[in-house]
Amino acid sequence: MGAARRYWLMKSEPSAFSIEDLQKAPGQRTCWDGVRNYQARNYMREMKIGDQILFYHSNADPPAVVGVAEVVREAYPDPTAFDRKDKHFDPKSSPAKPTWDMVDIKLVRKFAAPLPLDLLRRQPGLKRMELLRRGSRLSVQPVRSEEWSRILSLAGT
DNA sequence: GCCAACGTTGGC
DNA sequence: GCCAACGTTGGC
Numbered sequence: 001m002g003a004a005r006r007y008w009l010m011k012s013e014p015s016a017f018s019i020e021d022l023q024k025a026p027g028q029r030t031c032w033d034g035v036r037n038y039q040a041r042n043y044m045r046e047m048k049i050g051d052q053i054l055f056y057h058s059n060a061d062p063p064a065v066v067g068v069a070e071v072v073r074e075a076y077p078d079p080t081a082f083d084r085k086d087k088h089f090d091p092k093s094s095p096a097k098p099t100w101d102m103v104d105i106k107l108v109r110k111f112a113a114p115l116p117l118d119l120l121r122r123q124p125g126l127k128r129m130e131l132l133r134r135g136s137r138l139s140v141q142p143v144r145s146e147e148w149s150r151i152l153s154l155a156g157t
Numbered sequence: 158g159c160c161a162a163c164g165t166t167g168g169c
Numbered sequence: 170g171c172c173a174a175c176g177t178t179g180g181c
Contacts, residue, residue, distance in 0.1 A: 011178095013178095037164075058178080059180080134161090136162090136163095137163060137178050137179070
């Protein structure tokens with residue numbers, strides 16, 4: 001038996017990559033490249049195949065949790081960091097000594113209706129969520145199992 | 158568009 | 170090691 005399945009939340013600006021983009025992607029899979037924050041990277045390094053992810057639309061109207069994905073490949077070097085022409089190029093990172101990692105994720109389901117941030121803020125059971133912390137900007141963050149269940153029940157099953 | 162919060166950089 | 174300046178995130 002492996003460790004218990006863990007839960008996460010990942011933010012994406014829908015103008016850059018939305019859950020609809022994930023739906024349309026080959027195999028409904030994508031690599032999660034472009035993360036350039038150490039804490040977010042470290043969380044991705046903790047992810048195991050089968051871990052569940054809340055897909056969140058940031059800088060959206062309204063900002064909302066829009067569905068569920070799961071980890072299908074564990075952390076490996078993010079090649080966009082080596083690409084001088086890429087927006088997320090980072091000279092500190094090299095193929096020999098990569099600084100930045102990514103994981104692959106796969107769509108599990110898109111919610112029938114998005115769960116907007118203000119709805120989540122009104123849930124007594126979600127008070128401690130990282131997403132709802134004032135000034136929180138972390139794009140990859142852990143979610144407690146009780147928060148996960150609360151959100152999934154809000155989404156309806 | 159504004160701006161608070163946060164992370165990173167670089168001078169000292 | 171401190172901290173001011175700067176850039177980014179992301180809600181509003």
